[in-house]
Amino acid sequence: MSQDDLSGLIARTALGDRLAFSSLYSQTSAKLFGVALRILKDRGQAEDAIQEVYVRIWRRAGSFRADQASAMAWLVTIARNQAIDLIRARQPATLEYDDAPDIADQAPDPEARAALSGETRRIEGCLGELEADRAAAVVAAYMEGLSYQELAEQYAVPLNTMRTWLRRSLIKLRECMSR
């Protein structure tokens, strides 16, 4: 299934075409269920989440723009957001950071910022430039939907330290991908 085919199915779904929607479901639901299950770690919850995900896909199909995101990336984003919101809703709505982490020394220069809109680089190579445990934290956060609190416990560091680590890692990643 190519991205073009998926884009076409999403476009037809936006027009209320139920056959296209069914086809989109049959070709993408295993992947999106995999996303929900990886984050929620509970089949029943993942099934509930996936229902909500496809209701959203049906309703938001008209907002998909093929020139702004690949079709599968757009679908996975909806699934990740749904699953992450479900677990975040059960956790404290805010966290008590001691202070906003200082990352000023890592801020990208204007030139790097200007390059943000440029070509997307593969992220794997840039993750390789981070210290191994920092790269692992970024990947775990993304793949598993871990919160700052969970990351801090997993790496046995204070919440603030975790946040500073992660934000610095993100800035370094962005600099690398903008090069």
Add this chain to the structure above:
Amino acid sequence: MSTGAQIPDDNALAGEYVLGVLPFAERRRVEERMASDSGFATLVASWQADLSNLDDAYQPEMQPSGVKARIDARLFAEAAKPAGGLWGSLVFWRGLAFASFAAAVAFGIYTSDLASPAGPGQAPALVAELGAPGSSVGLIAALDPADGAFTITPAAFSPDDGKSLELWLVPGEGAPVSLGLVPGDGGRLVLDRNLVSQISDGALLAVSVEPLGGSPTGVATGPVVLSGALAKK
């Protein structure tokens, strides 16, 4: 979170949001920011594009077969209710699809009409050809800023089963603004003066399906069926 003497770096904040590490309330704040700050929304989209390269590592998982039926029941049982039907009946959609097709077939005729000035000495200054994704033009909206009215051609749609088509201005940031209902029989759609001043070359227009008389809430509630950008003609 401490009450913000330091402004968090937007780049890191956008990355934190896409990673998903932020707590619930902060996720909502970031989404509000995305809705009102297109530069920030672009930063988020950029992170999404970059991090989506990790998506390959999500392994597909088979799920029970009943899930799709429950989704259909939720979506299309809602549509079957007489008052709740955002999505309308199948008959309506077939009619709309046919109307789009008919409009495309008729396009040549209407193009020649459009080429002539809308009034004496007043050619439309901005024209949008509104179409559905991947299909041909379904409707043409020509704006004459001088008299503040859209000429809608052709309005082959006549949703007579309790639906209206509503025309929206989709700004680069912020919520779409209603420009009014697409006239059932084509013709002119006169705008408020302050709306006309918001419309410029390149502005995006969209048409959504709404309950009869237009969206009751002031925001688009139905699916967007046609869209297109205004350009000088």
